[in-house]
Amino acid sequence: MACSQRPRERMPLPRNAKMLSTKQSRAGKAGPAAENVDPEKPLLQEESCHAKRSSSSPQGGPKKRSAFGDITNARKNQVMAGKKEAVKVAPPKAQKAHNALGVAKNNEINLKKSMKKTPPTAPAEPRVDPVPEKPVSVQELKPPEQRQVPAVEDIDKEQLGDPYANAEYAKEIFEYMREREEKFILPDYMEKQTDISRDMRAILVDWMVEVQERCPPCVDDFLYICDDAYKREELIAMEMSILSTLKFDINIPIPYRFLRRFAKCARATMETLTLARFLCEMTLQEYDYARESPSKLAASCLLLALTMKNLGGWTPTLEYYSGYSAQDLHPLVKRLNFLLTYQPRDKLNAVRSKYSHRVFFEVAKVTPMDMLKLEETLTSS
Known part of the structure; x- marks a missing residue:
């Protein structure tokens, strides 16, 4: 079909132009599909019709192009003129489609420029499906101070099959004893009576240790x-x-019951337990230790015995089952080492004589720790 010789004459659009513009507008709304459509293609076709016979040529023949094309602005001006005429000729729907395609093309160009300038962002994290909730255990229902941490060892599981050990109730039994010991803390009764003195009490206790027999x-x-x-x-x-x-x-809680329990937590040998028993019995003659709680006294004696034999400090298992941290025991441990170092041996030596025997591993002959070294060991542990 030959192009019209009339310059710049408006021509009506064919019937399928309206349908084409409608499809192009829908494609522009779709997004990625509109990016594949060249918005200048219909304009270039229209321009080629007018460019076949240029008005600037004196013969009116078609304008010849070089091998490299027109590098002047004439080509650009013609394209711009063609765009303006297309805007005038196109109906409102075709104009909207053209605008949508132009915006999509500009967005694509701007997106490529921004990707070159800005560094690539990290990929989005993969979607993680929610983990189904687990049933709440008995340990989680307990208060925080009674919860068993992973570092704590279950010291009763090895004796669960022994009917004489009562391992199923061992923890509750000692918790009950801890509650009962608060009822038996002795007041300062020495100031309220005149029958005996501190020295008389020490002599009586020393005699009781001397005449003790294994059988009742x-x-x-x-x-x-x-x-x-x-x-x-x-x-x-x-x-x-x-x-x-x-x-x-x-049934009064006494330090020896707690001492056996704590020694089991520490996996202590019989020799270490005997050394802790010796330290504990050394306090029987001293009135100042009569008002200490039995569990705290037992824990302090065991900690001093472990330190003297260089067997480590207060473990999480010991802290869990005893209820005392290492810092809670440090003052009493220092007092016990002072008692072991400076107690006179010329009198009231029933406890020392007892634990100097081979049956008790001769633990009474162990050299006490230096006070400064003990302080450094307790601080570093």
């Missing part, structure tokens, strides 16, 4: 020890009076 003595043994100063009926009556005064509540 019978009444005749007590009468013999007293040199028949009392009759059998008087001894039994006094025992009944004491039990009635105590309301038969004689």
